[in-house]
Amino acid sequence: xxxxxxxxxxxxxxxxxxxxxxxxxxxxxxxxxxxxxxxxxxxxxxxxxxxxxxxxxxxxxxxxxxxxxxxxxxxxxxxxxxxxxxxxxxxxxxxxxxxxxxxxxxxxxxxxxxxxxxxxxxxxxxxxxxxxxxxxxxxxxxxxxxxxxxxxxxxxxxxxxxxxxxxxxxxxxxxxxxxxxxxxxxxxxxxxxxxxxxxxxxxxxxxxxxxxxxxxxxxxxxxxxxxxxxxxxxxxxxxxxxxxxxxxxxxxxx
Amino acid sequence: xxxxxxxxxxxxxxxxxxxxxxxxxxxxxxxxxxxxxxxxxxxxxxxxxxxxxxxxxxxxxxxxxxxxxxxxxxxxxxxxxxxxxxxxxxxxxxxxxxxxxxxxxxxxxxxxxxxxxxxxxxxxxxxxxxxxxxxxxxxxxxxxxxxxxxxxxxxxxxxxxxxxxxxxxxxxxxxxxxxxxxxxxxxxxxxxxxxxxxxxxxxxxxxxxxxxxxxxxxxxxxxxxxxxxxxxxxxxxxxxxxxxxxxxxxxxxx
Numbered sequence: 001x002x003x004x005x006x007x008x009x010x011x012x013x014x015x016x017x018x019x020x021x022x023x024x025x026x027x028x029x030x031x032x033x034x035x036x037x038x039x040x041x042x043x044x045x046x047x048x049x050x051x052x053x054x055x056x057x058x059x060x061x062x063x064x065x066x067x068x069x070x071x072x073x074x075x076x077x078x079x080x081x082x083x084x085x086x087x088x089x090x091x092x093x094x095x096x097x098x099x100x101x102x103x104x105x106x107x108x109x110x111x112x113x114x115x116x117x118x119x120x121x122x123x124x125x126x127x128x129x130x131x132x133x134x135x136x137x138x139x140x141x142x143x144x145x146x147x148x149x150x151x152x153x154x155x156x157x158x159x160x161x162x163x164x165x166x167x168x169x170x171x172x173x174x175x176x177x178x179x180x181x182x183x184x185x186x187x188x189x190x191x192x193x194x195x196x197x198x199x200x201x202x203x204x205x206x207x208x209x210x211x212x213x214x215x216x217x218x219x220x221x222x223x224x225x226x227x228x229x230x231x232x233x234x235x236x237x238x239x240x241x242x243x244x245x246x247x248x249x250x251x252x253x254x
Numbered sequence: 255x256x257x258x259x260x261x262x263x264x265x266x267x268x269x270x271x272x273x274x275x276x277x278x279x280x281x282x283x284x285x286x287x288x289x290x291x292x293x294x295x296x297x298x299x300x301x302x303x304x305x306x307x308x309x310x311x312x313x314x315x316x317x318x319x320x321x322x323x324x325x326x327x328x329x330x331x332x333x334x335x336x337x338x339x340x341x342x343x344x345x346x347x348x349x350x351x352x353x354x355x356x357x358x359x360x361x362x363x364x365x366x367x368x369x370x371x372x373x374x375x376x377x378x379x380x381x382x383x384x385x386x387x388x389x390x391x392x393x394x395x396x397x398x399x400x401x402x403x404x405x406x407x408x409x410x411x412x413x414x415x416x417x418x419x420x421x422x423x424x425x426x427x428x429x430x431x432x433x434x435x436x437x438x439x440x441x442x443x444x445x446x447x448x449x450x451x452x453x454x455x456x457x458x459x460x461x462x463x464x465x466x467x468x469x470x471x472x473x474x475x476x477x478x479x480x481x482x483x484x485x486x487x488x489x490x491x492x493x494x495x496x497x498x499x500x501x502x503x504x505x506x507x508x
Contacts, residue, residue: 045329046299046362053459054448075299075363079446079462105375107494108300108368109329121359121443150507157506163496165503182504184495189375192333194308205307208333220500235496235503240361241438242417242489246474249419249489250436252411253404 004030004091004155007119009077011041011098011111014059014069018097021140022129023065025147026094029155032065033090035081037074046114047073054080074115082122092155093119096129097140097147103130103168103222103232104186104214113166117238120164125154127164132226133171142174146231150180159235166234170226181230186221188214258284258345258409261373263331265295265352265365268313268323272351275394276383277319279401280348283409286319287344289335291328296354300368301327308334328369336376346409347373350383351394351401357384357422357476357486358440358468367420371492374418379408381418386480387425396428400485404434413489420488424480435484440475442468 006026010019014036026032038057041047049072056070068085070077078093095115102110112128119126129147131138150167159165166185170177192210199205214223222232260280264273268290280286292311295301303326310324322339324331332347349369356364366382373380383401385392404421413419420439424431446464453459468477476486 040305043302043304044299045301045368047301048297048299048363048462050297050462051294053451053461055457055459076462080448080460083446083448084450084460105492108371108375108492109302114299114362117362121362153506159503160499163499180507182500182507184497184500185493187493192337194334194337196338197307203309205309206334206338207307208302208304208330233503233507234494235499236494237496238359238362238494239439239441240488240490240492240494242491243438245414245417245489246436246438249413249487252407253434253436253487 005088006030006032007081007086007090007093008032008034009036009074009095009115011037011044011074013037013040014067016099017136018099018140022094022097023063025144027064029148029151033086034065034067035070035077035085037077038069038071041073041111043109044073044111045109046075049073049076056080074111075118078115078118090124092125092151094127094129094151098130099136099138100134101130101132101168102128102166103226104188107166107185107236116164120238123161125159127151127154127167129167131169131171143169145174146177162239163235163237166236168222168226168232170229172229176229177231178229181225181232183220183222183225183232183234185234186214186216186223188212188216188223259342260284260286261335261340261344261347262286262288263290263328263349263369265291265298265328267291267294268321270353271390272353272394276348276351277317279398281318283402283405287340288319288321289324289331289339291331292323292325295327295365297363298327298365299363300329300371303327303330328365329372332369332372344378346379346405348381348383348405352384353390353392354388355384355386355422356382356420357480358442361420361439361490370418371490374492377415379413381405381408381421383421385423385425397423399428400431416493417489417491420490422476422480422486424483426483430483431485432483435479435486437474437476437479437486437488439488440468440470440477442466442470442477
């Protein structure tokens with residue numbers, strides 16, 4: 001039997017420890033091809049490159065996988081891999097491991113999750129993985145068995161078309177992780193505050209800063225599950241239609 | 255009575271004809287403040303600027319509104335306007351008019367719609383407008399009464415929290431537009447094809463190209479409504495949870 005073909009991408013760039021760990025974990029499950037950005041792409045959301053051009057390089061990194069770096073966004077990587085690099089359809093696309101959370105509303109800003117969504121749009125099985133640790137030297141090894149377990153479960157039980165998975169992992173030792181909780185996206189938002197500075201020429205400039213405000217205490221909200229020591233898995237749709245509001249809106253607009 | 259405060263933004267840049275027309279239409283409805291990108295931001299999705307800084311300028315353009323150009327993405331514009339420019343909460347945020355369609359799956363790539371979604375995350379009423387004409391000198395005037403009518407209806411009938419509107423307008427004379435149809439996001443995708451070229455130094459580079467493939471013939475799919483001469487309005491949610499799949503996923507993962 002052919003081993004599953006696994007496409008790996010991310011938004012922190014092809015040399016980030018998060019993706020190198022994910023590649024190592026996936027090499028034990030299938031044949032791995034990596035197509036990932038050649039530079040960090042955090043916060044790029046579902047951006048695509050349409051007003052400039054793309055280049056790619058095959059690079060040699062440790063391990064049996066093939067590695068390609070692309071001068072684009074995470075979504076570009078998925079599109080480019082499918083059109084120009086892979087010779088057959090991947091059995092699954094995994095994105096990450098992101099350095100930092102992509103829980104709740106972060107799903108819409110996240111390059112990691114946008115790559116997974118793009119794979120879903122292409123009709124593929126897809127999962128985004130994020131660890132709740134922003135540091136470059138975060139310990140991804142503690143998540144290894146959990147990540148492998150989730151990928152194997154998805155390969156054995158395909159997710160319906162139109163849905164991809166958003167997996168967030170608490171910053172805990174493997175033995176301290178209490179298990180997996182299937183969750184909804186918590187109702188939360190960033191409270192922005194732009195930090196004003198003056199440049200050497202006297203002109204004001206701004207850094208985007210802020211704090212995360214979770215307003216959701218439901219047991220099955222991803223933020224709550226994570227705070228209680230569980231891995232959260234949110235099934236994410238990319239049909240954004242608010243079906244429950246269609247009839248009322250017809251009454252107002254038509 | 256205070257006139258409604260209307261924040262206007264877009265993704266084609268503050269001088270694009272689409273936003274200048276929208277500003278003109280909105281000046282007849284309320285007090286208008288424009289905070290828009292200083293350069294084109296098409297295809298930027300829900301990107302935010304976190305690894306570089308932002309600057310803004312007040313600029314003088316024709317009309318009673320105030321205009322501010324920001325060195326960021328559409329989502330940055332909404333965040334920045336709320337934190338640093340507006341002195342009270344806007345009654346509505348309108349984004350566009352985009353030069354080109356943002357119907358069906360384009361909602362996830364669209365800077366125009368991401369600005370509207372960001373306003374929704376902030377708890378505000380929000381609408382993204384797009385005209386099915388990519389040309390810079392598209393005739394936006396034909397859409398004027400329809401756009402004003404939709405904005406007035408939303409101001410009079412607030413949309414529930416968590417939902418924003420994606421409005422697409424066919425390229426037709428006002429008298430040829432058959433009316434408004436409240437729609438779902440059509441099931442459709444881009445079939446990518448990267449156009450390979452060779453640069454003067456002998457290195458390959460690529461342009462993202464492709465064609466749009468609508469697979470949805472439902473009467474209430476936005477693509478169908480538009481092709482039949484209707485304005486489509488899709489209510490868009492940013493809670494992406496696939497609630498209908500939660501129980502089945504629990505059976506697999508927990």
